[in-house]
Structure formats: structure tokens, C-alpha cells
Amino acid sequence: MQRHDLVIIGAGxxxxxxxxxxxxxxxxxxxxxxxxRPGGQIYRDVDRVAAxxxxxxGADYIHxxxxxxxxxxxxxxxxxxxxxxxxxxxxxxxxxxxxxGAQIGAERVLLATGALERPMxxxxxxxxxxxxxxxxxxxxxxSGLVARQAVLVGAGPLLYLIAAQMVRAGTPPLAMVExxxxxxxxxxxxxxxxxxRGWRYLAKGLAMLAEIKRAxxxxxxxxxxxxxEGTDKAEALRFTHRGRTHRIACTTVFLHHGVVPNTQAAxxxxxTHRWDTRQACFNPVxxxxxxxxxxxxxxxxxxxxxxxxxxxEIAGRLAALKLAxxxxxxxxxxxxxxxxxxxxAKARERAARxxxxxxxxxxxxxxxxxxxxxxxxxxEVTAGDIRRYAALGCLGPNQTKAFxxxxxxxxxxxxxxxxxxxxxxxxxxxxxxxxxxxxxxxPLKPVTLGELxxxxxxSQDAAE
Amino acid sequence: xxPVSPFLELDxxxxxxxxxxxxxxxxxxxxxxxxxxxxxxxGEFRRTPVSGxxxxxxxxxxxxxxxxVEIDGVVRQACMLDVREGLSISKPKGGSHATP
Numbered sequence: 001m002q003r004h005d006l007v008i009i010g011a012g013x014x015x016x017x018x019x020x021x022x023x024x025x026x027x028x029x030x031x032x033x034x035x036x037r038p039g040g041q042i043y044r045d046v047d048r049v050a051a052x053x054x055x056x057x058g059a060d061y062i063h064x065x066x067x068x069x070x071x072x073x074x075x076x077x078x079x080x081x082x083x084x085x086x087x088x089x090x091x092x093x094x095x096x097x098x099x100x101g102a103q104i105g106a107e108r109v110l111l112a113t114g115a116l117e118r119p120m121x122x123x124x125x126x127x128x129x130x131x132x133x134x135x136x137x138x139x140x141x142x143s144g145l146v147a148r149q150a151v152l153v154g155a156g157p158l159l160y161l162i163a164a165q166m167v168r169a170g171t172p173p174l175a176m177v178e179x180x181x182x183x184x185x186x187x188x189x190x191x192x193x194x195x196x197r198g199w200r201y202l203a204k205g206l207a208m209l210a211e212i213k214r215a216x217x218x219x220x221x222x223x224x225x226x227x228x229e230g231t232d233k234a235e236a237l238r239f240t241h242r243g244r245t246h247r248i249a250c251t252t253v254f255l256h257h258g259v260v261p262n263t264q265a266a267x268x269x270x271x272t273h274r275w276d277t278r279q280a281c282f283n284p285v286x287x288x289x290x291x292x293x294x295x296x297x298x299x300x301x302x303x304x305x306x307x308x309x310x311x312x313e314i315a316g317r318l319a320a321l322k323l324a325x326x327x328x329x330x331x332x333x334x335x336x337x338x339x340x341x342x343x344x345a346k347a348r349e350r351a352a353r354x355x356x357x358x359x360x361x362x363x364x365x366x367x368x369x370x371x372x373x374x375x376x377x378x379x380e381v382t383a384g385d386i387r388r389y390a391a392l393g394c395l396g397p398n399q400t401k402a403f404x405x406x407x408x409x410x411x412x413x414x415x416x417x418x419x420x421x422x423x424x425x426x427x428x429x430x431x432x433x434x435x436x437x438x439x440x441x442x443p444l445k446p447v448t449l450g451e452l453x454x455x456x457x458x459s460q461d462a463a464e
Numbered sequence: 465x466x467p468v469s470p471f472l473e474l475d476x477x478x479x480x481x482x483x484x485x486x487x488x489x490x491x492x493x494x495x496x497x498x499x500x501x502x503x504x505x506x507g508e509f510r511r512t513p514v515s516g517x518x519x520x521x522x523x524x525x526x527x528x529x530x531x532x533v534e535i536d537g538v539v540r541q542a543c544m545l546d547v548r549e550g551l552s553i554s555k556p557k558g559g560s561h562a563t564p
Contacts, residue, residue, distance in 0.1 A: 126519065
């Protein structure tokens with residue numbers, strides 16, 4: 001089994017920046033990513049797509065090319081299309097690529113696994129035609145697909161970005177149905193100083209809103225009673241706005257109320273996570289360099305707490321500096337000298353976050369879904385089922401598996417975990433930390449017996 | 465002839481022939497399979513094993529497993545595959561408690 005100084009999981013902004021910085025400082029780096037081209041979700045397929053529709057996607061997207069360019073370094077091995085399914089024993093990383101299992105070893109591991117859309121369980125969210133806003137962006141970026149009759153639903157700046165991009169592509173959404181209220185905005189105003197320090201984000205947001213308005217896209221804010229109608233596919237969105245019920249016929253619904261860290265790999269390693277009240281999700285406990293409480297495991301990017309692509313890039317570089325120092329490639333003084341400008345850039349990037357988190361809080365009715373709403377998409381468990389388990393004495397998410405298989409389907413709890421924690425915490429009068437989260441075990445992604453059988457010989461010995 | 469699609473396609477890419485559930489489709493060569501099927505008007509990728517409810521892509525990033533399809537006897541995520549000439553794709557068989 002080949003051993004490397006550093007194995008990085010995830011080729012998004014954090015992973016790419018960390019790889020480039022670490023290689024430059026003399027580390028041998030292997031970067032694994034599930035996609036066949038680098039960029040992560042935010043810069044998905046940027047090398048191919050920037051020339052095709054950079055005008056629609058905007059300068060922030062095109063910036064990703066500066067990161068993919070950094071991967072052309074002799075000390076970086078980029079394993080594309082590699083799905084990691086286990087990280088074990090200081091450290092052996094098992095993955096599948098081209099239909100074969102394989103393993104590599106690493107002195108240190110950096111998890112740059114990014115974010116997932118916050119699950120948004122509202123009635124009808126499992127119907128074909130309902131997707132995350134992130135999925136809408138991925139369809140536009142990688143595949144050049146724009147939904148002809150889409151409604152954007154939820155809260156957050158990503159909705160404005162996707163709406164503006166749809167306008168530029170000549171196919172504006174039918175409407176934006178937003179759940180944040182005027183009082184959320186007033187509550188956010190006490191963080192206005194931070195927002196002003198991060199004024200570039202505000203300016204961008206206002207420019208996108210103007211673009212959406214000019215295109216004549218209807219906007220409803222403070223919407224409640226969200227319900228997607230349809231029998232075998234999404235046919236309409238029903239909601240209440242200022243006391244009136246609206247129904248918008250559509251073929252596509254894009255849902256979004258924030259993104260949350262993808263914690264699967266970190267949790268499988270036993271990294272401690274704590275509830276972050278402002279971001280309403282679990283974040284890993286890390287030091288200022290991204291070092292976790294599991295020796296040798298580092299983390300960077302949105303997988304550590306939502307900060308956006310630029311903050312992820314900076315965090316990736318900071319982690320690489322610490323790793324280079326820890327492995328003896330640079331002195332602590334050199335590390336600190338190089339890190340100083342990055343620390344201040346990181347603070348600037350994060351300045352607008354408290355304002356944004358409060359101005360666009362998660363949709364309340366999706367955080368406490370009505371009883372009949374499916375919350376575990378895989379096993380089709382409803383919010384009412386979870387409340388019933390709690391009434392029968394179910395205290396934690398792992399017990400819900402025994403009660404009714406919630407979290408045991410193929411997504412392994414990625415799209416129900418936070419909802420199950422919230423429902424149990426509410427029902428049992430406990431905090432999310434007391435309630436906890438699913439125990440995540442390898443394989444992190446399905447692996448077939450054929451892929452295991454095809455594992456190359458060098459690594460087979462190590463697996464036995 | 466592909467069915468009517470809820471998506472507008474910005475790119476013009478050479479097409480290859482595949483089969484989805486017995487129906488021949490022309491899809492862009494090398495494209496993301498889940499995206500290509502959506503663009504071709506495929507609205508239902510599978511039925512859930514629990515209630516038999518229809519499902520289609522939800523996250524497009526390999527996390528939700530709603531876009532599962534069967535190819536060569538293996539159930540896989542369509543959003544993690546590329547379109548290749550001659551693919552024979554079907555809705556995953558079996559495992560449905562609702563339709564025994």
C-alpha cells in the first residue's frame with residue numbers, strides 16, 4: 001500500500017487550496033474526489049464550463065479556475081472519480097475508482113468534504129420535480145439545463161444567485177417564495193457592522209435582487225403553509241402570503257434554506273461535533289488550524305461550519321501550513337509568518353456571516369414538520385413516527401433505527417439526521433447536544449462485492 | 465423521440481442511443497446520466513421499496529440516493545455516472561413491499 005504525507009478528501013475550494021499549498025511546501029499529496037473533474041460543487045466542472053457559460057454563472061464561479069490550476073504540481077496526485085468509503089487506523093483510506101476497490105495510506109488526512117443542503121421536509125418534498133437549489137445549480141453548471149417552470153422556495157442568498165443565473169440564461173423562475181420575515185431582518189440588523197465589513201456580499205446580494213426584480217420575477221416573503229402538490233410528480237406549490245392562499249402551477253420546485261456541514265467522514269472517525277445554535281447544525285470541534293480532536297485528522301471548508309467558498313479556500317491553506325510544520329517541512333515561525341495574512345482574510349470573509357444567518361434563518365415549518373410529512377426519504381418515516389417513538393421512550397437518533405429504520409436507508413441519514421435530532425430534542429425537552437446524532441460507520445458509500453474482489457493485489461495484503 | 469422535458473438545454477452535444485426501461489432515448493454523449501435523463505423528459509427514475517412512491521433526482525451530488533437506477537444488474541446513482549453509447553438502464557427491480 002502506497003503511503004503519502006497527506007491525503008485530502010474532497011476537491012472543492014478547501015481541498016484544492018490545501019493540496020496546492022502543501023505540495024508547494026514539499027509534502028506529497030493525494031487528493032481524492034468523487035467527481036471526474038475538480039471543483040467540488042461550488043466550482044463544479046469549472047475548467048470545462050467557464051468558457052461555455054461563465055457569463056451566466058458569474059465571476060465568483062470562474063474564480064475556481066485559479067484553484068484547479070494549482071493542482072498541476074508534480075507532488076499532487078489527483079484521483080478523480082474516487083469514492084472514499086472508509087478511513088481507518090492511522091490511516092488507511094479505502095475507495096472505489098473505475099469499478100475497483102483500492103487503498104492508500106497517509107500520515108495525515110484532511111477532510112474537505114463540504115456541505116449538503118439542509119434537509120427541508122415540507123409536504124410533497126419527495127415528489128419527482130422537487131430538488132434542492134444546489135441540484136438546480138449543478139444542473140445548470142455541469143449540464144447546461146435550466147428548468148422552464150420553476151419555483152424557488154425557502155430562504156437564503158443561494159436562492160438569489162440561482163434566480164439571477166436563470167434570468168441571465170433567459171428562463172427566469174416563475175416565482176420566489178421565501179420564508180424569512182421582516183422581523184428576521186430587524187434581528188439581523190444588530191450584526192450590521194459585520195455585514196458592512198463584509199460589504200462585498202451585501203452589494204452582490206442587492207445587485208442580484210435588482211436583476212431578479214428587473215426580470216419581473218414575483219417575490220413573496222414571509223411565506224408559510226408550504227405544500228407541494230402532485231400525485232406522481234410536482235404540479236404546483238401552495239402557500240400562504242399575508243393571509244391569502246396562493247397556488248403556483250410549476251414542473252420544478254427548488255428547495256433551499258441553507259447548507260450544513262457534511263459530517264459523515266468526520267463522524268465515522270469519531271471527531272467530536274457540537275451544536276452551533278446560530279447555524280442550527282452540528283459543527284466539528286477544531287483548533288484554529290483545522291486540527292480535530294482525533295490525532296492526525298484535519299478539516300477545512302464548509303464541512304467545518306458554513307463560511308462559503310472563499311473562507312474554505314483560506315482554511316485549506318491554513319491547514320496545509322500547520323501540516324507542513326507538523327511534518328517538519330517548515331518552522332513554526334515560518335508557518336505563522338505565512339498564516340498571518342490568511343487569518344485576517346478569514347476574519348473578513350466571516351464578517352457578514354452572523355448577519356446572513358439571522359436574516360435568512362431556516363424555515364420554521366421545515367424545522368418542526370407536521371406529523372404526516374416524510375422526514376426520512378429512504379425509509380419513508382414521518383415526523384409523526386419520530387414523535388411517537390419519543391413518546392415510547394426513544395431518546396436518541398440511534399434508537400430510532402430500531403424503532404422504524406429512520407436513517408438506515410442508502411443515504412445513511414444525510415437528509416434526515418438533523419431533522420431526527422431536532423424532533424427528538426423537542427419531544428424530549430433536551431438540547432441537540434444531549435440528543436446527539438446518528439453513529440456513522442463505514443462503508444460511507446455503498447461498495448459492491450465485485451469492487452472489493454477487484455481490489456488490486458498490493459492493497460489486498462493490507463486489507464487482510 | 466424523447467418525451468417533453470421540463471428543462472431547457474443550453475448545450476448542443478452529439479447524441480448517443482441508450483435505452484431506459486425499454487424506451488430508446490438519444491442522450492448527450494459523456495453527459496451526467498441523471499441530468500441527461502431529466503432533460504430527456506424522464507420524470508420517474510424508480511419506485512421506493514417501502515411504499516412504491518415515484519422518485520427522481522433530488523440532490524445531484526451523490527448524497528441522497530433518490531436517482532438510483534439499474535445498469536447491468538447493479539443499482540447505482542445516476543447522478544454519479546456518465547452517458548455512454550448503448551447503456552441499458554432500468555428502474556431498480558425488486559425490494560418493493562408495496563407491489564409484491
